Amino acid sequence: MSAATYTAEQAAIEGRLAAQWVDGQGDPLTPIAWPNVQFTPPDGPYLEARINNQQSFPREIPARGGTKSFPGLLTLNVYGALNQGEGSITALAQTAIDIFEDVTVSGIVFRSPWIANRGEHGARWRIQVDCPFERITHTPA
Numbered sequence: 001m002s003a004a005t006y007t008a009e010q011a012a013i014e015g016r017l018a019a020q021w022v023d024g025q026g027d028p029l030t031p032i033a034w035p036n037v038q039f040t041p042p043d044g045p046y047l048e049a050r051i052n053n054q055q056s057f058p059r060e061i062p063a064r065g066g067t068k069s070f071p072g073l074l075t076l077n078v079y080g081a082l083n084q085g086e087g088s089i090t091a092l093a094q095t096a097i098d099i100f101e102d103v104t105v106s107g108i109v110f111r112s113p114w115i116a117n118r119g120e121h122g123a124r125w126r127i128q129v130d131c132p133f134e135r136i137t138h139t140p141a
Helices: 005-018 087-100
Strands: 046-053 066-081 109-110 114-121 122-139
Touching: 005 046, 005 066, 005 087, 005 109, 066 087, 066 114, 087 114, 087 122
Parallel strands: none
Antiparallel strands: 046 066, 066 122, 109 122, 114 122
């Protein structure tokens, strides 16, 4: 089934992340901070997920029917302790990349994610993973 709305897009992306961000026993690798949900950062590592939508546009003319593109960027911030090295949080960042590497989720096409930024963020070390995506919808004319 295709994610035809922003609500369905969010549910599909968050669903994939929650289902895949697990260890061999099915437990979450770290807590996940979801948008607009109460969250107290733990002492250990955690993941923050943000969906950033961009301007949509018609993929064909006329725009009254046909295909529209809804691009976006899923930003996954992996947080860990300061002054403890990057090894374990880089491994978590790689797991985040692997979850969204060149996959299609409910009609949402993800391209190759990358580590976009890393550095001190408040009292923590952060590695930012950016996962570009495009949701395409088809509307009858």
